[in-house]
Amino acid sequence: MALLKQSRLLRQLASLYACSPGATATGALFQQARPYSILPDTTVYTGPTAPSPKRVTLRTLRQKYKNGEPITMVTAYDYPSAVHVDTAGIDILLVGDSVAMVVHGHDTTLPVTVDEMLLHCKAVSRGARRPFLLGDLPFGAYETCPEDAVRSAVRFLKEGTMDAVKMEGASKARVAAVAAVVDAGVAVMGHVGLTPQAISVLGGFKPQGQTARQAIRIIREAKALQEAGCFALLLECLPAQVAAAVTSEIDIPTIGIGAGPHVSGQVLVYHDLLGMMSHPHHAKVTPKFCRQYAQVGAVIQDALQAYRDDVGSGAFPSTQFSPYKIPEAELDSLTKQLQESGFSKAADAVAETDS
Numbered sequence: 265m266a267l268l269k270q271s272r273l274l275r276q277l278a279s280l281y282a283c284s285p286g287a288t289a290t291g292a293l294f295q296q297a298r299p300y301s302i303l304p305d306t307t308v309y310t311g312p313t314a315p316s317p318k319r320v321t322l323r324t325l326r327q328k329y330k331n332g333e334p335i336t337m338v339t340a341y342d343y344p345s346a347v348h349v350d351t352a353g354i355d356i357l358l359v360g361d362s363v364a365m366v367v368h369g370h371d372t373t374l375p376v377t378v379d380e381m382l383l384h385c386k387a388v389s390r391g392a393r394r395p396f397l398l399g400d401l402p403f404g405a406y407e408t409c410p411e412d413a414v415r416s417a418v419r420f421l422k423e424g425t426m427d428a429v430k431m432e433g434a435s436k437a438r439v440a441a442v443a444a445v446v447d448a449g450v451a452v453m454g455h456v457g458l459t460p461q462a463i464s465v466l467g468g469f470k471p472q473g474q475t476a477r478q479a480i481r482i483i484r485e486a487k488a489l490q491e492a493g494c495f496a497l498l499l500e501c502l503p504a505q506v507a508a509a510v511t512s513e514i515d516i517p518t519i520g521i522g523a524g525p526h527v528s529g530q531v532l533v534y535h536d537l538l539g540m541m542s543h544p545h546h547a548k549v550t551p552k553f554c555r556q557y558a559q560v561g562a563v564i565q566d567a568l569q570a571y572r573d574d575v576g577s578g579a580f581p582s583t584q585f586s587p588y589k590i591p592e593a594e595l596d597s598l599t600k601q602l603q604e605s606g607f608s609k610a611a612d613a614v615a616e617t618d619s
C-alpha cells in the first residue's frame with residue numbers, strides 16, 4: 265500500500281480498476297486493454313472514486329446507429345493528436361495507414377509496415393481513453409492468406425491495444441480473410457469504394473462507383489462483407505447516391521469519406537481537417553472532399569517564424585524565460601574562484617551578466 269500511495273501512475277491504475285465493476289463486459293475488456301493513459305488529473309482522474317469516462321464500445325456504436333445518430337471518426341497517429349481527438353468527443357479514432365503519407369511523407373499508403381503501424385497504435389492508445397480505437401491493417405499484412413490476416417489482426421489488439429481493425433477490399437479472398445479475423449475474435453470494419461492500398465491496379469486515388477455496373481458491384485461487396493461479420497463499413501470516394509444505396513441495403517453502419525451525407529457517419533484525416541497540409545507536397549494529396557475546419561498549418565508557420573525572429577533579434581529569451589537563479593553569495597564565490605583559477609574571461613562574463 266505504501267508503494268501505491270507513492271506512485272501517481274499506480275494510483276491512477278488502482279482508481280481505473282476500482283471503477284470498472286460498473287462497466288459492461290465489453291467495456292471492462294477494453295479498459296484492461298489500455299489502462300495507461302496519462303492525461304492530466306483534471307481531465308480524467310479527480311480522485312479514486314471519480315467515474316472513468318464512458319468508453320465507446322461496439323455496443324455504443326450500434327446504439328448510435330439504431331438511433332440514427334451520426335457516428336464521428338477522425339484519424340490520429342500519435343499521443344498529442346489522440347488526446348485532442350479524445351477530448352473533442354469523437355466516437356472512433358482511426359490509426360490510419362494514411363500515416364505513411366501524412367506523417368512519413370510517402371506518396372502512397374503502401375510502404376508502412378505492421379511494426380510501424382503498431383508503434384503509432386501504442387502512442388495513440390496512451391492518449392485516447394474514450395474513443396473506440398480502430399487500427400488500419402497495412403498493405404501486405406493480410407492479402408497472402410487468412411492465417412496472415414489473423415496473425416496481423418491479433419497483433420493490433422495484443423500489442424497495439426486497438427479495439428478493432430479495418431481491412432480494405434471485398435474480393436473473395438478478402439472476404440474470407442475478414443471472416444477468419446472475425447472468427448478469431450477481432451472486430452473488423454470493411455472498406456470499399458476507393459481502396460488506396462490497391463493504387464497499383466486502380467492507377468490513382470480515383471473516385472469509384474461511377475457506373476451502374478460498378479455501383480452494383482460495390483453493393484454486392486458491401487453485402488458480402490456484412491455477411492463475413494464486419495461491424496461497420498467504410499465507403500471512400502463514392503457518389504452520394506451509391507453510398508446511400510449501400511447504406512440502405514445493409515444493416516451495419518457505413519462511415520463515409522468523400523461519399524456524401526447519406527451514410528451512418530463521417531471520417532476525415534486529422535491533418536486535413538485541421539488545415540495542416542499547406543506544404544506543397546501535402547497540398548497535392550489533400551482531397552477535395554475535405555473541409556478545413558481550421559488553418560493550423562498557418563498558425564504553426566507564424567509561431568515558428570516569430571520564434572526565429574525573436575531569437576535573431578535577442579528578444580527571446582527575456583528574463584521572464586530565464587528562470588534559474590544563483591544566490592548572490594554563490595555568485596561572489598564563483599567569480600572569486602574563477603579569477604583564482606585563471607578563468608578570467610569566465611569571471612568577466614559572470615560579472616557582466618545580470619539575471
Ligand SMILES: Nc1nc(=O)c2c([nH]1)NC[C@@H]1CN(c3ccc(C(=O)N[C@@H](CCC(=O)O)C(=O)O)cc3)CN21
Nearest residue numbers: 362365366373460468469470471533536549550551552
Ligand atoms: N491526407 C490524406 N487524406 C486522405 O483523405 C487520404 C490520404 N491522405 N491518404 C490515403 C487516402 C487517399 N485518399 C485520397 C487522396 C486523393 C484523392 C484525390 O485527390 N482524388 C482526385 C482524383 C485524383 C486522380 O484522378 O488521380 C479526385 O478528384 O477526387 C482522393 C482520396 C484518401 N486518403
Ligand SMILES: CC(C)C(=O)C(=O)O
Nearest residue numbers: 339360361362400521
Ligand atoms: C482515409 C481513411 C479512411 C483511411 O483509411 C486512412 O486514414 O488510412
Ligand SMILES: [Mg+2]
Nearest residue numbers: 360361362400
Ligand atoms: Mg487507410
